[in-house]
Amino acid sequence: MSEVIVITSGKGGVGKTTTTANLGVGLAIRGKKVALIDTDTGLRNLDLLLGLERRIVYTLVDVVQKRVGYGQALVRHKKYTDLFLLPTSQVADKTAIDPQEMLTIVQAMRNEFDYILIDCPAGIEQGFQTAVIGADWAIVVTMPEIAAVRDADKIIGKLQSENKNIKLVVNRIRPQMVKDGTMLDMTSIDDILSVDCIGQIPDDEKVVDSANRGIPVVEWKNSAAGSAYRDVVSRVLGEDVPFKPFETEGFFTRLKHVFGH
Amino acid sequence: MLEALKKIFGGSSAKSSDLAHQRLKFVLLNDRTNISPEIMENIKNDIIQVISKYMEINQNAMEVSLENDSDSVALVASIPVSSVKQKNRRR
Numbered sequence: 001m002s003e004v005i006v007i008t009s010g011k012g013g014v015g016k017t018t019t020t021a022n023l024g025v026g027l028a029i030r031g032k033k034v035a036l037i038d039t040d041t042g043l044r045n046l047d048l049l050l051g052l053e054r055r056i057v058y059t060l061v062d063v064v065q066k067r068v069g070y071g072q073a074l075v076r077h078k079k080y081t082d083l084f085l086l087p088t089s090q091v092a093d094k095t096a097i098d099p100q101e102m103l104t105i106v107q108a109m110r111n112e113f114d115y116i117l118i119d120c121p122a123g124i125e126q127g128f129q130t131a132v133i134g135a136d137w138a139i140v141v142t143m144p145e146i147a148a149v150r151d152a153d154k155i156i157g158k159l160q161s162e163n164k165n166i167k168l169v170v171n172r173i174r175p176q177m178v179k180d181g182t183m184l185d186m187t188s189i190d191d192i193l194s195v196d197c198i199g200q201i202p203d204d205e206k207v208v209d210s211a212n213r214g215i216p217v218v219e220w221k222n223s224a225a226g227s228a229y230r231d232v233v234s235r236v237l238g239e240d241v242p243f244k245p246f247e248t249e250g251f252f253t254r255l256k257h258v259f260g261h
Numbered sequence: 262m263l264e265a266l267k268k269i270f271g272g273s274s275a276k277s278s279d280l281a282h283q284r285l286k287f288v289l290l291n292d293r294t295n296i297s298p299e300i301m302e303n304i305k306n307d308i309i310q311v312i313s314k315y316m317e318i319n320q321n322a323m324e325v326s327l328e329n330d331s332d333s334v335a336l337v338a339s340i341p342v343s344s345v346k347q348k349n350r351r352r
Binding site: 149154182183184185192 | 276
């Protein structure tokens with residue numbers, strides 16, 4: 001049984017690609033055979049987050065144009081040999097792949113993988129349609145910010161009209177701000193979006209560090225975001241994992257920030 | 262003085278997270294229904310025309326808006342009636 005999941009958001013910069021990379025590596029660590037498809041043609045980045053940018057020979061556009069089969073375009077991960085990336089072209093634009101062509105490729109790939117994760121571009125134009133068409137269900141990534149939540153709502157409406165099941169991942173939560181009442185909390189986001197949440201990812205500097213290295217935080221033992229992503233992986237695998245309370249800054253840490261740091 | 266103290270201790274009169282929540286609720290109500298302010302104004306004018314056939318209404322105090330109840334959206338109109346027109350009264 002394979003599952004095809006699209007990771008989408010509407011707004012750019014909320015962590016679609018980061019979530020795709022972490023979920024992909026996390027599922028591979030758990031022994032699944034996984035393919036990640038980057039559909040952000042012209043602005044691809046999934047290759048960078050996985051450390052695979054120098055191994056790309058062919059792309060999704062080559063597959064669509066029937067120059068190669070998808071198997072030739074797949075890039076195998078160095079460390080997790082059951083993890084593959086199907087990169088997209090950095091020179092073509094979103095019109096290079098139409099939704100029907102994408103559907104054909106996804107259906108051809110299905111039998112070979114346990115999970116296919118599709119990284120969707122920002123926006124609601126053709127790129128979105130192309131990314132979504134072959135998916136069984138969708139993960140909507142948002143942030144506790146007013147603009148990101150509004151755009152998530154728009155995307156949720158679009159996905160619902162296509163009868164896709166939807167799960168939510170809330171990224172870059174800053175627990176101290178939530179505690180202080182200067183950032184939307186999960187209760188408010190839940191009240192507004194009414195979508196089942198499978199991830200609450202704290203803001204974590206290590207995500208930037210991990211992107212620098214091309215090693216997703218999900219495999220970092222000492223990362224709060226990595227730990228939260230491991231829980232997302234478990235929930236995608238159908239396990240019932242409770243949400244852990246966030247660590248907020250204690251009195252002394254705050255004092256340290258005031259003096260000296 | 263109180264305001265100054267509040268500023269020093271980082272408090273403010275309203276939590277911005279609550280403000281964001283309220284603003285989102287309002288903006289999404291309009292986003293979801295896809296009804297422009299112009300259409301709302303047209304609905305309001307049409308309601309005035311229809312009701313005015315039977316009653317005199319206070320147009321300035323009239324309010325027409327969309328409100329949501331958990332998962333459904335309702336068009337709520339508050340129309341203050343000044344008087345019922347004579348010919349429509351039951352004799």
